[in-house]
Amino acid sequence: MDRPFYVTTPIYYVNDRPHIGHAYSTVATDVISRYQRIRGRSAYFMTGLDEHGLKIERRAKEEGLAPQDFVDQMAAPFRLAWEELECAHDGFIRTTSQQHRQNVQALWKLMEANGDVYLDDYEDWYCVGCESFKTEKELLEGNLCPIHQKPVERIKERSYFFRLSKYAQPLLDHYEAHPKFVQPEARFNEVKSFVREGLRDLSISRTSFRWGVPVPDDPEHVVYVWLDALMNYVSALGGPAEEGQAPLYDEFWRSAETIIHIVGKDILRFHAVYWPAFLLSAGIRLPTQVWAHGWLTVNGEKMSKSLGNFLPPGPLVEAFGADVLRYYFMREVGFGQDGDFSHRNLLNRYNGELANGLGNLMNRIVASILQKSLGGLVPGIDLDALEAIDRDLVAKAEACASDAAKHFEVLAFHRALDTIWDLVSATNKYVDSTQPWKLAKQGDDARLRQVCYTVLETLRWLSIMLFPVMPSKCNELRTQLGMQPLLPTEHLDLWPSAWGGLRPGTQTKAAKPLFPRFDESQERSILERLGVEAAPTEKNEVSAMTEPDQSKSSFIEIDDFTKVDLRVAVIKAAERVEKSNKLVRLLVDAGEAQPRQVLAGIAEHYAPEDLVGKRVVIVANLKPRKLMGLESQGMVLAASDESGLSLLGVDKAVAPGSRAK
Numbered sequence: 001m002d003r004p005f006y007v008t009t010p011i012y013y014v015n016d017r018p019h020i021g022h023a024y025s026t027v028a029t030d031v032i033s034r035y036q037r038i039r040g041r042s043a044y045f046m047t048g049l050d051e052h053g054l055k056i057e058r059r060a061k062e063e064g065l066a067p068q069d070f071v072d073q074m075a076a077p078f079r080l081a082w083e084e085l086e087c088a089h090d091g092f093i094r095t096t097s098q099q100h101r102q103n104v105q106a107l108w109k110l111m112e113a114n115g116d117v118y119l120d121d122y123e124d125w126y127c128v129g130c131e132s133f134k135t136e137k138e139l140l141e142g143n144l145c146p147i148h149q150k151p152v153e154r155i156k157e158r159s160y161f162f163r164l165s166k167y168a169q170p171l172l173d174h175y176e177a178h179p180k181f182v183q184p185e186a187r188f189n190e191v192k193s194f195v196r197e198g199l200r201d202l203s204i205s206r207t208s209f210r211w212g213v214p215v216p217d218d219p220e221h222v223v224y225v226w227l228d229a230l231m232n233y234v235s236a237l238g239g240p241a242e243e244g245q246a247p248l249y250d251e252f253w254r255s256a257e258t259i260i261h262i263v264g265k266d267i268l269r270f271h272a273v274y275w276p277a278f279l280l281s282a283g284i285r286l287p288t289q290v291w292a293h294g295w296l297t298v299n300g301e302k303m304s305k306s307l308g309n310f311l312p313p314g315p316l317v318e319a320f321g322a323d324v325l326r327y328y329f330m331r332e333v334g335f336g337q338d339g340d341f342s343h344r345n346l347l348n349r350y351n352g353e354l355a356n357g358l359g360n361l362m363n364r365i366v367a368s369i370l371q372k373s374l375g376g377l378v379p380g381i382d383l384d385a386l387e388a389i390d391r392d393l394v395a396k397a398e399a400c401a402s403d404a405a406k407h408f409e410v411l412a413f414h415r416a417l418d419t420i421w422d423l424v425s426a427t428n429k430y431v432d433s434t435q436p437w438k439l440a441k442q443g444d445d446a447r448l449r450q451v452c453y454t455v456l457e458t459l460r461w462l463s464i465m466l467f468p469v470m471p472s473k474c475n476e477l478r479t480q481l482g483m484q485p486l487l488p489t490e491h492l493d494l495w496p497s498a499w500g501g502l503r504p505g506t507q508t509k510a511a512k513p514l515f516p517r518f519d520e521s522q523e524r525s526i527l528e529r530l531g532v533e534a535a536p537t538e539k540n541e542v543s544a545m546t547e548p549d550q551s552k553s554s555f556i557e558i559d560d561f562t563k564v565d566l567r568v569a570v571i572k573a574a575e576r577v578e579k580s581n582k583l584v585r586l587l588v589d590a591g592e593a594q595p596r597q598v599l600a601g602i603a604e605h606y607a608p609e610d611l612v613g614k615r616v617v618i619v620a621n622l623k624p625r626k627l628m629g630l631e632s633q634g635m636v637l638a639a640s641d642e643s644g645l646s647l648l649g650v651d652k653a654v655a656p657g658s659r660a661k
């Protein structure tokens with residue numbers, strides 16, 4: 001039986017480039033679909049882009065492009081990122097496609113035909129970052145969105161509504177009947193309490209901008225971007241608009257055994273409340289599960305597109321390779337938990353677990369003893385004559401395969417990898433105890449063969465169990481074992497179960513180490529290339545420039561203050577400092593014969609091109625100092641709080657060089 005399995009990522013807003021938060025979702029979804037495939041199931045992996053809405057329309061305008069040209073341009077970096085990360089999606093949907101637009105309109109009509117759409121006046125708060133309405137209760141002081149910490153906008157217009165209120169009870173009934181509908185459990189409880197409080201009808205159209213799908217029969221309105229976006233999961237397969245002529249829709253939606261939406265915790269409500277309500281109204285089946293993963297911080301700091309400090313996956317893939325990054329994502333953070341992406345931890349895991357663990361195991365046997373003593377051939381042995389220590393390892397491998405599968409089934413990737421790494425360690429210990437190099441020296445050929453075979457067969461098992469997470473490395477490993485790469489075909493469960501599959505006489509092909517160990521200077525140069533090595537020193541210097549030590553504050557004399565030469569300066573040129581995340585090199589006119597060069601740690605908060613022309617205040621008599629090899633002749637003043645950093649300026653066009661006192 002096929003048991004069709006459909007798994008999706010959220011569709012990403014194209015207002016910015018992909019970052020590691022997006023990569024994390026997409027890698028997890030790829031791991032799930034690869035796991036399902038090697039279990040013989042027919043899996044379909046969908047991802048794509050959310051291209052409509054006010055946020056995108058505004059971004060396109062900022063870029064001076066027509067919205068369609070802008071989104072066309074932004075699609076490429078996403079496709080490239082997934083290719084680089086070996087995320088082998090089957091479908092890639094863009095919400096500006098004709099097929100999608102037709103399906104959004106078809107969904108609208110189905111909900112309308114069910115009596116769930118009506119026209120009314122509307123007034124509420126709206127966060128453009130979230131593309132979502134907010135109740136007063138949700139807002140922070142000063143009418144700020146709690147997620148983006150930016151002011152929300154007051155919206156007052158005529159709008160179509162969806163009778164969401166009618167679906168509170170049907171949703172609660174559905175949750176009751178499907179106790180795993182939302183994972184993790186704690187998040188499901190939040191969803192249930194939200195719905196139990198009662199649901200307000202939802203505004204589902206807008207008239208104040210054009211960038212969206214027109215409402216059927218009332219093109220003055222465009223469909224609310226979340227209704228549009230959620231429909232992607234169905235429209236990408238052909239959807240109800242192509243009813244009867246959409247084999248993918250039939251297989252992976254209508255009769256799929258499993259449909260899982262992988263989403264970040266911030267967008268769970270849309271997926272676990274609105275989306276199933278739309279589907280109930282339209283008479284379309286519901287997904288089987290919505291899985292909300294946590295959020296990643298970067299080296300301990302919050303990352304988000306709207307705060308501007310995001311980390312693109314490309315340079316990390318270039319530095320470590322796709323599989324290492326995939327491994328780190330899946331191993332470091334319990335799926336469903338928040339976690340931190342730390343370059344240091346990544347290196348530690350690389351050296352400790354990949355190079356010293358799995359890589360070392362390969363080297364010790366395949367590249368070393370097997371070549372030297374057995375001509376690189378897989379030895380033939382009598383499997384019934386194994387010694388107790390060998391049988392223990394076989395039992396360990398069998399338990400590992402069964403436990404890791406259980407963990408993969410429920411998306412506990414970190415647990416699956418923990419279990420698999422127990423086996424890697426046990427196999428390394430087995431090599432330590434059996435000492436094959438000694439057996440070779442002693443000429444104990446029979447025992448040497450048994451030991452080598454046991455390790456090689458364990459490696460074969462590992463090459464399958466790790467395939468969903470590290471597809472390329474596993475196929476490299478298999479090539480070195482003299483085996484075919486894994487090319488999962490549906491209907492065939494490849495998960496290891498029978499010991500002894502590795503054929504004696506197979507010629508192994510030892511090649512370069514799977515995970516060469518990085519020494520300290522290599523680590524340093526990788527971190528430097530990624531702009532991280534400089535972080536401790538650079539960070540100290542940057543914060544010294546922007547954050548005076550509060551603890552020492554006490555009264556100063558006016559003379560002390562006048563020692564500080566504060567001057568108004570106009571920024572004439574600005575560019576990022578190479579290899580630095582934080583520094584911008586500025587040329588400022590401080591009323592002197594020549595512009596001065598000042599370095600400022602503001603790159604995460606301002607784009608260089610936005611700085612040119614700004615009037616700022618500088619400390620003009622600060623002793624020049626070198627940062628990243630460049631001399632800074634002064635300091636730009638800025639103030640920062642949780643919402644970001646802001647440069648100090650003057651409120652009239654005061655002449656450059658004017659003294660502030």
Ligand code: MSP
Nearest residue numbers: 010011012013021022050229230263264265295296
């Ligand atoms: N377009 C909507 C989704 C529509 S799905 C029908 C959207 N797009 S997004 O680009 O803003 O975010 C996409 C996903 O990235 C979300 O699941 C979000 O949780 C995830 N992440 C964004 N930043 C993240 C981290 N820092 N860490 C992990 N995931 C994060 O929302």
